[in-house]
Amino acid sequence: GESVGLHLPTLSVQEGDNSIINCAYSNSASDYFIWYKQESGKGPQFIIDIRSNMDKRQGQRVTVLLNKTVKHLSLQIAATQPGDSAVYFCAENINNFNKFYFGSGTKLNVKP
Amino acid sequence: EPEVTQTPSHQVTQMGQEVILRCVPISNHLYFYWYRQILGQKVEFLVSFYNNEISEKSEIFDDQFSVERPDGSNFTLKIRSTKLEDSAMYFCASSRQGRDYGYTFGSGTRLTVV
Numbered sequence: 541g542e543s544v545g546l547h548l549p550t551l552s553v554q555e556g557d558n559s560i561i562n563c564a565y566s567n568s569a570s571d572y573f574i575w576y577k578q579e580s581g582k583g584p585q586f587i588i589d590i591r592s593n594m595d596k597r598q599g600q601r602v603t604v605l606l607n608k609t610v611k612h613l614s615l616q617i618a619a620t621q622p623g624d625s626a627v628y629f630c631a632e633n634i635n636n637f638n639k640f641y642f643g644s645g646t647k648l649n650v651k652p
Numbered sequence: 653e654p655e656v657t658q659t660p661s662h663q664v665t666q667m668g669q670e671v672i673l674r675c676v677p678i679s680n681h682l683y684f685y686w687y688r689q690i691l692g693q694k695v696e697f698l699v700s701f702y703n704n705e706i707s708e709k710s711e712i713f714d715d716q717f718s719v720e721r722p723d724g725s726n727f728t729l730k731i732r733s734t735k736l737e738d739s740a741m742y743f744c745a746s747s748r749q750g751r752d753y754g755y756t757f758g759s760g761t762r763l764t765v766v
Contacts, residue, residue: 574754576754581759582759582760583656583743583745583757583758583759583760584695584743585757586754586755589752589754629694629695631695631754633751638683638685638697638700638707638750638751639685639697639708640751640755641697642695642696643694644693644694
């Protein structure tokens with residue numbers, strides 16, 4: 541089956557620094573990816589998405605990079621703030637609106 | 653901002669009992685989903701629902717599970733005879749355009765089976 545995994549289960553950064561969260565996926569047929577943020581006691585919250593015909597997409601303070609050659613996805617957060625502390629999941633979709641496959645999650649700790 | 657609302661936030665039930673988890677999706681959304689997250693594990697797809705029928709389900713979603721949209725606003729997940737391994741956080745989600753822009757998730761119902 542599809543496999544989505546994360547390299548770093550916990551990431552600690554200083555407030556104001558940039559954060560990079562990584563994700564590996566195994567299914568080359570995946571054509572749509574989303575990064576979700578999950579704060580304690582809440583459901584996953586959409587951050588940014590990217591389609592497989594792109595290699596970079598920017599949002600507000602966030603950038604997602606997609607490297608299809610090595611099946612790698614990353615989320616960059618600029619000027620990380622305490623409010624960014626959460627668990628971040630990547631999720632992949634294969635030309636199918638019905639379901640996403642989620643990764644294991646990376647916990648981001650932002651130190652003031 | 654529109655929200656997906658789930659009730660209850662926490663449900664404790666005895667093994668073998670039936671539970672119904674309730675969700676109110678965003679009003680103009682057409683696609684509805686249930687996912688679950690066992691403590692410390694990945695978020696897993698259970699079922700998707702569109703046009704008043706199940707469009708896809710995972711191998712987890714066996715005969716003990718059912719979904720229903722009893723009226724124009726609620727979307728429910730029923731577990732007929734709960735098992736200890738059903739203990740998890742259950743998330744309802746909805747979307748207007750299918751997968752695009754992801755889904756809006758509710759805050760979840762923590763189900764504890766004892």
